[in-house]
Amino acid sequence: MERANTNLLETVDARTKLAGSNRMEILLFSLGTSEIFGINVFKVREVCRTPFITKAPNMPSGVEGLISLRGNVIPVLSLAKVLGLAKPGQGLGGSMMVTEYSKRTLGFLVEGVDRIIRVEWDKVRQPENMAGSTQNNITAITELADGKLVSILDVETILAQTFGEAPVGQISALGNSIEANVFFVDDSAIARKKIVEVLDKLGARHKHALNGLEAWTRLDGMAAHAQQQKRRLADEISLILVDAEMPEMDGYVLTRNIKNDARFDGIPVVMHSSLSSEANRSMGKAVGVDAYVAKFDAEILADTLRPYLLKVFKD
Incomplete structure (x- = not known):
């Protein structure tokens, strides 16, 4: 436990070096079953022992209550309950991971934290034919040296299921005379759904891919055909529009490939990620993104995309 917490406190600069290297660090943890779960270290602020949790009325299922953390009140979720893995009488678990997603701080209760591993994104793949209650909440899987599988959580979907999806409000269309075509890539099903809602309201046509490698393969083919x-x-x-974390190829490598290829000249790249810290914005800028927008605020996403789409039309 202490070792995991120490590793999490590595400097931002040390972890930033992973950007563009197509590697990620995963914090491994358990939920009281034989399965091994993982979460991107970039999303974990700290790990601590399970604190006293104040119960609160009308909490969504799986939310155990609230805690005060350095002056901020944050909700605490039991991942075992949220994923439907909790057994009758099972306790809250011995550890809490404090995470940050889309500018929202949350506590995730787990049975125990193991260690941090570093993996190549091309060794991380999308799940296929997974059975059980966790299927819709797993965004990717990878394999340890001993052959055991690690299931990487789709936290965006978990949060949407727990707290509900943020509604897409009034978004002004670009205009009937404007033909905008957006190619976007995101490995999260809930993120793809929300992106489509925004693009449809803008009146932009769209195509998408499920991971970075698929996106690059399709974009490379489109570029070759156009040439x-x-x-x-x-x-x-x-x-x-690219996500940052994706199986097989992350958004940083994908963006660098695009920006280093003259065939894509004149096409802006916007990074859309639940990694909302300034360090991650700097990492996006380092590989050449034209804009960086945190998930998920539909109006902010639309406002970020609109000037680029209108500029392309005017040009």
Whole structure:
């Protein structure tokens, strides 16, 4: 436990070096079953023993209550309950991970924290044919040296199921005369759904991919075809919207590939991520993103995309 907490307190600069290297660090933990779960270290602020939790009325299922953390009141979730893995009479677990997602701080209760591992994103793949109650809440899986599988949580989906999806409010359309085409990539099903809602309200056409490698393969093919036809790819794609964390190839490597390829000249790249710290924004800027927007506020996303889409149209 102490070892895990010490590793989590590595300097931001040390972890920032992972950006663009197609590697990630995963904190391994258990929920009282034989399964091994993981979460990106970038999203974990600290690990501590389970504190006293104040019960509160009308909490969503799986939310145990509230705690005060350095002057801030934050909700605490039991991941075992949220994932449907809690056994009758099972306690809250011995550890709490304090996480930050989309500018929201949360406590996640787990049975125990193991260690931090570093993996290549190309060794992280999307789950296929997974059974059990956790299936919809797993965004990717990877394999340890001993052959055991690690299930990486789709926290965006977990939060949407627990607290409800943020409604997409009034978003002004770009205009009937504007033909905008957006290519976006995100490995989270709930994130893809919300992005589509925003793009539909803007009136932008869209295509998407499920991970960074699939996105790059498709974009590379589109660029090759446009080059063969002696056309500018920028006339076919108005903007590329990328997630940061994705199986097989992360958004930083994907962005760097795009920005280093002249065939994509004139196409802005916007990074859309639940990693909302200034360090992550700096990492995005380092690989060349034109804008960085934290998940998920529909109006902010629309306001970020709109000027790029209108500028492409005017040009």
